[in-house]
Amino acid sequence: MAEPVLEIRDLKKTFGALKATDGVSLDLRPGEVHALIGPNGAGKSTLIHQISGSFRPDSGTIRFLGQDIAGLDMAARARLGLGRSFQISSLAQEFSALRNVMLAVQARQGTSFRFFRPVMNDKSLTEPAMAMLERVGLAGRAHLPAAELSHGERRQLEIAIALALGSKAFLFDEPMAGMGPEGSKALTKFLDGLRHEAPILLVEHDMDAVFALADRISVLVYGRVIATGTVDQIRNDPEVRRAYLGEAA
């Protein structure tokens, strides 16, 4: 089997007395969509934050592309190829959608300390940025400030940014939230193709999307992974049904 792109071992993080991450081990393999599901407050976002570098774990290791990334800050991890989207979208609100993606393009080129050439008529920035917006279906909204986009569109924009970074793994935290059924369907189809560019760790409550996309699913409850397996294994796991899926699945 191929080396995992992302390898998490025995990760722990507490907030006061709360064990938000309680000994989590998890892999993300090349080409896969690994879904992370679990009830509200299970610690899914907290885990994503530790991988991307916004939170520091108390203990455990995270290896990305074979390298221990404990000593790297968020920006360094992004440069290494960890692209993420946020549960509560996090954008430069005054900038247009296009400029938000252009920022990622210049970051990827490593050219943020150029002081004179105007970005707005620099085709090496605008063209790749526009291409990414087209891919996620936001080209028509390119010149609107991020603040004026709908919730769903902001999610799409965050994905366009992660694409523009040339990410080697995607961490998406509830990308379907705030999208209508049509939007979810379109995004599901899009992510299905995206896995061939880089594997996706997908936190999502939309079970239709999860069951359609996931190669493997891990179920997180109170900071612990109670099960990892294929869609069928997880759907039929009695403990998972009790803790999260209920009878609906």
Place this chain on the structure above:
Amino acid sequence: MTNAPLMTRETVINTLLALLLLAIPLGASAMGEPFYITLATRIAILALAAVGLNIALGLGGLVSFGHAAFFGLGGYAAGILATHAFDGVPLFAGIPGTASMPIIWLVAVVVCGLIALPIGAISLRTTGVYFIMITLAFAQMIYYFAVSWPAYGGEDGLSIYVRNEFPGVNTAQPLSYFLICYVVLMAALGLFWLLRGSRFGAALQAARQNATRLAAVGIAPFNVRLVAFAVSAMVTGLAGALFADLNKFVSPSMLSWHMSGELIVLIILGGKGRLFGPVAGAMLYVLIEYALGGITERWQFFLGLILLGVVLFARGGLLGLLAGKARHG
């Protein structure tokens, strides 16, 4: 991109402000009123200092309450170099002083950049009120150092007996000196404009809007802010050198927290982050100071009221009021 009109409303207003600032001293000179030339020179220099702060504060959202440190350091660079040149005593290690403005400016800018780097590197580990306080603390340290260092006048300050020289220009003539300051101001505005539209400017403005987003694309906000802080200090330092030559005098008051506050006030009055915000702000400030200062000693009270009005009802300052909301392309 989109078919933007050739001249936006803001461009028109900026042009008018630039012409107005030029017209005042030209008119005053024609009418033989040198006082107004000095007033306009003061506006140009304060505007220049605020253009510097506007890089940190307006673009980067870094509320430095210590920029007087750089304004004053620039002033002392001019004063100290001029004094040594005048006395014919070398500075140290046989290096002579100088009365040449271009050299003085270079020294002022380099010194401010070098001092801003460690101050910024420490201050930028904090944010919000702590950043305001720590920049203030650094400026106060430099202020007390100047007060207690007798070699260059201490509390009494330092006089520049003859205004420093600029090749081919009679700097002693008020209008000529105004024109020097005006050209430097316009050049700094050009720099600000380029910076704002550049890749660095994009990163800096993103750091203000959402530092987490900037880090998530792989650009460390700290590095961007530090460079902005240093460039900002350099421009404000250059203004300090010009201010010293305008008054032919430097004193610790240029380093005091009043001065830092004044620069912030200029930017808020004019419109933070706006290209001509500092110019509009400096014009308004000096006008208020001059008009109300003649009537009442408590003009700063009225300035406070106006500032309150701006903060409550016109967040974009004078330029926001005249030219509408800023646009980011």
